[in-house]
Amino acid sequence: MPGPEYAIVGLIRKAQGIRGEVVVEPLTDKPDVVFASGSRVFAGTTDGELAIAHDVRGEAEAPTLTIARSQPFKKGLIVQFEELQDRDSAELWRGRYLLAPFSELPPLQEDEVYLHDLIGMKVVSPAGAAIGEVTTFYELPQGIMLDVNTSHGSVLIPYRAEIIVRTDLETRTIVMDNKLGLLDDSTGSTK
Numbered sequence: 001m002p003g004p005e006y007a008i009v010g011l012i013r014k015a016q017g018i019r020g021e022v023v024v025e026p027l028t029d030k031p032d033v034v035f036a037s038g039s040r041v042f043a044g045t046t047d048g049e050l051a052i053a054h055d056v057r058g059e060a061e062a063p064t065l066t067i068a069r070s071q072p073f074k075k076g077l078i079v080q081f082e083e084l085q086d087r088d089s090a091e092l093w094r095g096r097y098l099l100a101p102f103s104e105l106p107p108l109q110e111d112e113v114y115l116h117d118l119i120g121m122k123v124v125s126p127a128g129a130a131i132g133e134v135t136t137f138y139e140l141p142q143g144i145m146l147d148v149n150t151s152h153g154s155v156l157i158p159y160r161a162e163i164i165v166r167t168d169l170e171t172r173t174i175v176m177d178n179k180l181g182l183l184d185d186s187t188g189s190t191k
Contacts, residue, residue, distance in 0.1 A: 006099035007114045008044060009034045011139065013076065015091045020084035022093060024070075024077045027115060027139060030106055035070040035077055044099035051096070065098070113167050115144065122173045123148050123157070126165055131176060131183065146174075155183060 010031075013023040028034050034041070043051040043063040050062040065081040084090045108114070115137055123131040123146075132150035137159070144159040157163060157176060165175040 005103075006042065006044060006050065006101055007105055008097050008116055009041060009100045009105075010077075010098040012093045012096045012098065014094055015087050016073075016078050018087045019080070020086050020090045021078050021080045022084065022090050023073060024079045024098065025075075025139065026077060027097075028105075029112065031070075031077060033106055034100055035067055035079055037067055037069055039067045039100070039104070041065050041067070041098040041100050043093070044097040050099065065093075113169060117169060118146060118159070118167070118174070120172065121167070123176050124173055126175055126177055134174065150183070 007028070009026065009028045011025045011027060013025055015021070016023050024035065026035065033039075042065070043053070045051050052060050053063050055061055065083050068080040068082045070077045070079040084093065118134050118137055121134045123134060125131060132148040132155070134146050135149045135154070136147045138145045138147065138156075142158070146157045146159050148155050148157050162179075163176060165177050167174050
């Protein structure tokens with residue numbers, strides 16, 4: 001089965017002002033490229049799939065937005081989309097993920113991974129002992145948190161360099177070092 005054709009690149013947090021501008025939390029290392037004037041993004045789900053809407057004729061379509069302009073704002077961006085001209089239309093997009101086709105994105109560097117690729121990956125200790133499987137992720141102010149289903153329940157693990165030793169896309173594994181004591185002995189501690 002082929003993987004998704006789209007990457008999650010942002011999350012619309014809220015409407016800003018009265019002219020249809022929105023506050024976007026970029027979920028990409030290259031927001032200046034992804035949210036450049038003339039670029040297009042699509043409404044999406046947290047799984048990286050298109051959010052399909054139906055028009056008045058019942059035809060399925062993927063809602064598309066074209067960036068008119070964007071500018072830095074706090075820890076995100078204020079984006080004006082050509083299709084959103086007032087606050088009411090912008091409010092309808094609150095909480096929506098934005099996707100971009102892989103074909104329109106800059107290529108990943110060797111040590112980079114798309115967030116949606118993490119879902120379903122096995123988490124193991126440096127010695128190879130199974131810890132669990134990533135069920136979802138959360139973008140929090142302190143960074144990306146992986147929700148890992150272990151044999152003893154769900155555990156949140158920060159996706160940060162001091163904890164994650166390696167992410168291997170080919171074997172779909174994440175090697176996690178438990179030196180900070182995030183797991184107790186029953187969930188795969190490496191103490």
